[in-house]
Amino acid sequence: MSSASSMSSKVCFNSDCKELKSERPKKGWRLRTGDLADLCDRCGSAYEEGRFCETFHSNVSGWRSCESCRKGVHCGCIVSSHSFVLLDSGGIECLACARKNTILPSNPAWPSSLFFHPPLSERFKDLPGKSWNQLAGSGPASWKQAPSLLNSTISSPELHFRVPYEVDISTSINKANGNERLPACSLDRKIEDLSERPVSGSLTLGAQEIVVNGIKCEEKTSSCLNISQQPSSLKEDPSTTQFGSTVTFASPNERNGQIGVIGTQSQPTPPPPLAKQYNGNTHNGLDSSGETQIRNGRPRAEYRARLLPRYWPRCTDQELQQIPIDSNSVITPLFQKTLSASDAGRIGRLVLPKKCAEAYFPPISQPEGLPLKILDTKGKEWIFQFRFWPNNNSRMYVLEGVTPCIQSMQLQAGDTVTFSRLEPEGKLVMGFRKASSSTPSYQDNETNKIGNGASTHGDVELTDPNSWSKVDKSGYIAKEVLGSKSSVPRKRKSSTLGSKSKRLRIENEDLIELKLTWEEAQGLLRPPPNHIPSIVVLEGFEFEEYEDAPILGKPTIFTTNDVGENIRWAQCEDCLKWRKLPVNSLLPSKWTCSDNSWDPERSSCSAAQELSAEQLEDLLAPNNSAPSRKMKAAKQDPDKFEALEGLDTLANLAIMGEGEALPASAQATTKHPRHRPGCSCIVCIQPPSGKGPKHKQTCTCNVCLTVKRRFRTLMLRREKKQSEREAESTRKKQQEQPPLLPEILLDDDPLPCSNTEISSPNHNQEVNDGSDDDPNMIRPSASPFKGQIDLNIQPEREEELSPVSDFGSMTTLLQDTTHRCLRQQSLSSSGGAGDSPGTQSQSDGGGTGEEKLSNGITLGNGHSDGDENRGEPLSINVSASTSANG
DNA sequence: ACCTTGCATGGCT
DNA sequence: GAGCCATGCAAGG
Numbered sequence: 086m087s088s089a090s091s092m093s094s095k096v097c098f099n100s101d102c103k104e105l106k107s108e109r110p111k112k113g114w115r116l117r118t119g120d121l122a123d124l125c126d127r128c129g130s131a132y133e134e135g136r137f138c139e140t141f142h143s144n145v146s147g148w149r150s151c152e153s154c155r156k157g158v159h160c161g162c163i164v165s166s167h168s169f170v171l172l173d174s175g176g177i178e179c180l181a182c183a184r185k186n187t188i189l190p191s192n193p194a195w196p197s198s199l200f201f202h203p204p205l206s207e208r209f210k211d212l213p214g215k216s217w218n219q220l221a222g223s224g225p226a227s228w229k230q231a232p233s234l235l236n237s238t239i240s241s242p243e244l245h246f247r248v249p250y251e252v253d254i255s256t257s258i259n260k261a262n263g264n265e266r267l268p269a270c271s272l273d274r275k276i277e278d279l280s281e282r283p284v285s286g287s288l289t290l291g292a293q294e295i296v297v298n299g300i301k302c303e304e305k306t307s308s309c310l311n312i313s314q315q316p317s318s319l320k321e322d323p324s325t326t327q328f329g330s331t332v333t334f335a336s337p338n339e340r341n342g343q344i345g346v347i348g349t350q351s352q353p354t355p356p357p358p359l360a361k362q363y364n365g366n367t368h369n370g371l372d373s374s375g376e377t378q379i380r381n382g383r384p385r386a387e388y389r390a391r392l393l394p395r396y397w398p399r400c401t402d403q404e405l406q407q408i409p410i411d412s413n414s415v416i417t418p419l420f421q422k423t424l425s426a427s428d429a430g431r432i433g434r435l436v437l438p439k440k441c442a443e444a445y446f447p448p449i450s451q452p453e454g455l456p457l458k459i460l461d462t463k464g465k466e467w468i469f470q471f472r473f474w475p476n477n478n479s480r481m482y483v484l485e486g487v488t489p490c491i492q493s494m495q496l497q498a499g500d501t502v503t504f505s506r507l508e509p510e511g512k513l514v515m516g517f518r519k520a521s522s523s524t525p526s527y528q529d530n531e532t533n534k535i536g537n538g539a540s541t542h543g544d545v546e547l548t549d550p551n552s553w554s555k556v557d558k559s560g561y562i563a564k565e566v567l568g569s570k571s572s573v574p575r576k577r578k579s580s581t582l583g584s585k586s587k588r589l590r591i592e593n594e595d596l597i598e599l600k601l602t603w604e605e606a607q608g609l610l611r612p613p614p615n616h617i618p619s620i621v622v623l624e625g626f627e628f629e630e631y632e633d634a635p636i637l638g639k640p641t642i643f644t645t646n647d648v649g650e651n652i653r654w655a656q657c658e659d660c661l662k663w664r665k666l667p668v669n670s671l672l673p674s675k676w677t678c679s680d681n682s683w684d685p686e687r688s689s690c691s692a693a694q695e696l697s698a699e700q701l702e703d704l705l706a707p708n709n710s711a712p713s714r715k716m717k718a719a720k721q722d723p724d725k726f727e728a729l730e731g732l733d734t735l736a737n738l739a740i741m742g743e744g745e746a747l748p749a750s751a752q753a754t755t756k757h758p759r760h761r762p763g764c765s766c767i768v769c770i771q772p773p774s775g776k777g778p779k780h781k782q783t784c785t786c787n788v789c790l791t792v793k794r795r796f797r798t799l800m801l802r803r804e805k806k807q808s809e810r811e812a813e814s815t816r817k818k819q820q821e822q823p824p825l826l827p828e829i830l831l832d833d834d835p836l837p838c839s840n841t842e843i844s845s846p847n848h849n850q851e852v853n854d855g856s857d858d859d860p861n862m863i864r865p866s867a868s869p870f871k872g873q874i875d876l877n878i879q880p881e882r883e884e885e886l887s888p889v890s891d892f893g894s895m896t897t898l899l900q901d902t903t904h905r906c907l908r909q910q911s912l913s914s915s916g917g918a919g920d921s922p923g924t925q926s927q928s929d930g931g932g933t934g935e936e937k938l939s940n941g942i943t944l945g946n947g948h949s950d951g952d953e954n955r956g957e958p959l960s961i962n963v964s965a966s967t968s969a970n971g
Numbered sequence: 972a973c974c975t976t977g978c979a980t981g982g983c984t
Numbered sequence: 985g986a987g988c989c990a991t992g993c994a995a996g997g
Contacts, residue, residue: 425990432975436989452977474977479987481978
């Protein structure tokens with residue numbers, strides 16, 4: 086069947102129909118020529134109403150049943166080629182069901198592009214546009230982008246649809262066209278035709294979308310659906326991820342229902358395929374000097390290699406929607422770059438990742454390059470010199486003259502700039518994100534620095550599925566620190582990292598961040614000493630279950646008097662006077678003078694403070710006092726202060742009281758409240774260096790036993806919650822997602838051990854660093870459900886973080902955080918107890934030491950409490966199963 | 972002396 | 985081991 090004949094014929098294009106077309110024939114499916122089949126009224130109506138196949142193909146093969154609704158769907162003709170979705174698991178699903186399930190619309194194996202079905206959109210016009218967009222993986226706006234993309238793509242011989250699509254296309258063509266197979270170039274030509282063909286009205290939808298979707302859309306679609314649903318091929322085989330054509334798609338979160346934000350996702354998404362080339366004809370209006378297809382004398386296809394994840398744009402819909410753009414425009418995030426010191430320096434050169442530069446920026450053949458217009462998010466236009474210089478046998482691309490822009494954005498090393506493309510104009514847009522800002526900086530210029538590498542996370546972001554992801558590709562998990570903190574940075578990079586840590590710093594972006602609220606921290610605590618657990622018997626084991634949250638101890642300060650006696654100081658909540666207490670005293674989180682049963686004379690706020698002002702100052706001196714340090718930190722940098730508090734939250738856990746008073750002498754070496762003086766478990770006998778042995782599976786110390794027991798109940802509970810949550814989330818889909826971590830951390834696990842690393846005496850010490858050299862240790866990658874527990878890890882965390890690839894980085898971040906915090910707090914001053922020197926040295930020297938630890942994070946008390954008091958240092962050990970950058 | 976520019980170096984992936 | 989890229993550095997203005 087040729088389009089010529091079909092178009093010229095006076096009879097209905099439906100071969101089963103001999104009716105004459107009317108003067109104004111109804112339009113049917115798109116032919117390979119790009120024309121639409123002319124149908125008689127009857128057939129046209131049938132087509133438009135979606136019953137064409139039922140009417141005319143009822144007796145032909147190709148009928149299948151929708152896996153969801155069981156409705157019959159014809160899968161064997163061109164007419165119906167887009168009325169179903171091929172399921173990964175086999176079978177098909179009708180579009181209606183597919184829409185319900187918000188699954189990917191396209192059948193990758195089908196050359197949708199070749200079979201434009203204008204009425205299709207009509208047939209589904211009852212579907213909400215948004216849903217249809219989701220289905221199509223594209224919105225009305227995004228198709229506009231297709232022409233340039235296709236133009237720039239398909240004209241390159243190497244960018245023709247490649248395996249497996251090439252085969253699929255042919256196959257499909259054969260199916261639909263009676264084994265008529267077109268040469269690839271012909272196909273491309275058709276696509277190009279389609280892409281350039283103006284399509285009116287409702288037909289607009291569909292055409293280009295299908296063109297692109299049929300070729301490639303899963304990656305994008307999954308992204309725009311907030312579903313991490315990369316096809317395996319995309320995940321596993323880079324070679325299949327970057328193929329000739331590309332797709333832009335509209336986010337379901339369209340602004341004003343108009344703007345499609347492409348590829349935006351809280352979850353870092355791979356940018357548009359690199360093969361999607363810069364369209365020299367439109368981009369910035371600059372002449373590409375005929376280099377559009379070839380760069381460095383090589384076809385662009387060579388640059389299909391994947392971008393490193395660190396360059397994946399991570400802007401959210403929210404971010405992009407800050408960009409004031411034309412309502413018909415679509416923003417395609419291209420890549421991002423974390424500014425190095427050089428980038429942000431006065432030199433004004435921003436080094437561009439080579440692949441990004443070559444893929445998304447106009448091709449340049451001369452080192453002088455081109456002036457490049459880039460819009461910032463306020464619409465201001467900047468002109469940078471995009472150029473390169475030879476570097477070895479390669480090139481090094483830079484944007485020159487960025488200093489004004491950088492300064493305008495108040496960016497500095499560690500901040501991130503994101504390059505996007507505005508379609509169809511092809512303009513480049515440069516957004517930015519402050520390293521310390523939790524919210525995208527497309528709009529937010531606020532700098533919420535937390536210098537210590539810790540970060541916190543705001544509520545909003547946790548609950549807004551369209552906001553920053555809770556778990557990004559690298560498993561980023563954020564937690565709000567201290568409920569009172571409303572908006573806190575999502576992540577930060579330490580600008581103080583040495584140059585050798587740059588990579589590390591970049592990778593830190595992929596970090597999972599560990600944050601605890603005070604309440605959550607309580608979940609890590611052991612029960613109050615006199616709390617009677619309920620006993621649950623599971624599989625023959627008795628478990629102590631504490632339904633009530635444990636008590637947080639009050640932060641206190643430890644000093645040593647002249648005779649070397651440990652002294653503990655606590656501050657009254659009401660009068661703020663400091664009172665001397667037994668070192669092993671247990672304090673409620675809200676402690677007042679009236680609770681001072683140890684010193685009746687000072688059990689009232691009216692009683693004078695024992696400490697002189699000078700003594701108090703000494704007490705609160707940086708080396709001693711967390712509060713004072715925090716105050717200072719807060720003055721210097723409120724955000725650091727926030728992080729400090731977050732760490733203190735953890736640190737305060739160490740103050741958690743123990744039921745039985747521990748002798749002062751034991752305080753310094755007590756690892757855990759459950760460890761008793763004389764305990765010979767592996768923790769207690771461990772040297773303070775952190776290099777000691779780890780808990781083995783066979784370890785039967787109190788802690789390990791508890792962990793084991795607790796682990797099982799935890800898993801049971803989690804499974805139950807999980808199933809409940811899944812059911813819940815199904816209902817609440819697209820609404821709001823329950824915070825991930827809260828559930829974990831708020832799990833009323835009364836035992837610190839279950840959630841925390843079994844810790845060494847010194848908070849900076851890592852008993853179990855999760856290093857790989859312990860064959861007895863269950864690898865972190867092992868599922869916690871497999872019945873084995875790495876006693877040195879934190880099962881909940883591991884479970885939650887399991888999909889993550891960057892534990893090491895997270896660990897590093899946290900270690901860094903810890904270090905910074907500890908350094909700031911200068912733990913365990915000379916006023917500390919006997920072990921303070923060791924602690925100090927670890928605090929200081931541990932900086933380098935810990936950073937080398939791969940898996941362990943020990944968040945110790947921010948002051949000497951944890952070490953020298955009953956409270957054990959809280960060690961949270963997050964095990965890394967994979968390294969960054971997977 | 973300072974800045975800019977172009978290239979080289981070396982750490983890192 | 986190759987390539988990338990952050991940064992150093994020398995030459996020139």
